[in-house]
Amino acid sequence: MLQQNFFLKSLLLLFVLGFTALCLAQKPAQIEILNANSLEYDESTGKKAKKLIGDVQLKHDDALMFCDSAYVFSESNSMHAYSRVKIIQGDSLQLTGDSLIYYGNTKKAILRGNIQLINKDVTLTTKFLDYDRTSNIAYYYNGGEMISRQQQDTLTSEKGYYHANHQSFYFKENVVLTNPQYKIFADTLKFHSSTETVYFLGKTTILSDENFIYTNDGWYNTKNNTSEFYTDSYIYSENKFIYGDTIFYNRDLGYGEITCNALIKDTADYLQILGDDVTFFEQKDSAIITQEALLMQFMDNDTLYLHADTFKIYASYKYDLDSLNNDTLGLDTLRNLLAYHKVKFFKSDMQGKADSVVYNFADSTVNFYREPIIWSNENQLTANFIYLQMKNKAIDAIYMEEKAFIISIADSIHNHFNQIKGINMVGYFKEKKLYKIEVHKQAETIYFAKDDNNKYIGVNKATGNNMLIFLEDNTLKSLTFIKDPDGIFHPINEPSPKDLILKGFNWNEIDRPKDQFDIY
16 A cells, blocks of 8 residues: 555646646746846836846847847846847848847747848848747848849839748839849749749730840749740740740840740741740850741732741851941841741742741741742642742742643543642742743643633643743643743643643642641
8 A cells, every 4th residue: 555655646746747847848038138228127018117228139049139128027037128229130130120029939020110121142121020030030120131142133012921940031012123134023933042033923015225024923043044924924035036835045145935825926038937835045046946846927918838857047147248348247137937747838929848947037938848838829830949948928920840741620520630840940030920930951731722702622732941931820822932942732632641640740739738836
């Protein structure tokens, strides 16, 4: 029985000691007075207070506080500090201000006046700041300014938060970040001081001498000038509008990448380029577009649609001879588009296909390589190499080199075709219609003739060295052989099938795009 009582008493003693230790551990630390030139007790405030004057130094946990004068309320474990107030916490945070109210039990500090929060390279200035030492979060309102000395950034906003544990700032309302190279206007920004990265959390615009950037979401590293933008973001630079779901951009290199729903709009050349994967080089005025690449160029109530596996936009240069004659070095910039693999295009009056196309915007020439085919109204034009000369946004001439061939339907019921063949050809256009053709070397033609009642009466088959043809509404108006002419006329029922087809004939209507959606 004695042993049992001793055991119960021991348990009770351990419980009491443990509960006492727990209470002591949970009891908030008291504000300590480390120094003051004078100390007196003051009850004028209605509470017992220690009034400290001159070189006041206090401590609470790991925070040191300094001021010219203070009231310390021991019963409530709080204090009021005035004049040249400073709080130092560790080696990363320093706060100064004109006045301070501090609550030791909750570790909350209320600073007013000319306040500065200093965190290594960053200094925040405001007049109203509340600081919670438990969560290590400071909050300011009614305006504030942050300066990063190393990056020469100055940021102002109506209110903001500082998370000391993560060394990050949140700025809200009328946020403006000013740098010697750019200026940012935003609704909400987050700044991570350790990585020197700005995060955009709302409508944001970035202005610089090089471009204008808009985003709703993204980040910008102020140290290495790299950024990434999401959600309806775009970049506008020198008549170029760049849009995409995700845009990565390196300001120093002028290099960027766009992923998904990319759009490059050139207002100077009236064109738009779309794709799902874009790499652009701003300083070189060049870009590479893949994944559903599409070009649209707007031309006087009409639009050219061009599709390929890959687009490359690049700039080339030529010397300005007038400048050279004046002893000055002058360069003219020529902008080009290279489209390659499975190229197709559609325009209301012309369609085509080729393996690759080079489009020079400066002199308005379009070059087609590897088995090109051009369809113009009723005509199919083929050659080993074709290039178009544009004028006033409309086709002016077409040059066909090596194995040039023009085919058009004469009679769709009987599959009769008018044909023109030669080594080289030049076709001239007027009001978007082919009206004159020059055939150079080994000219051949098959043409179905009609009578005055518009009925077919026979077939003209002729050869010569050079030939000049004039058309009117796709109908032969005149044909002239320049050298070595030879021809024969067959009545409509006489010629054999071999006499109706020239060697190399290949009618390829099945590949002709019917509309802008048919180019894919």
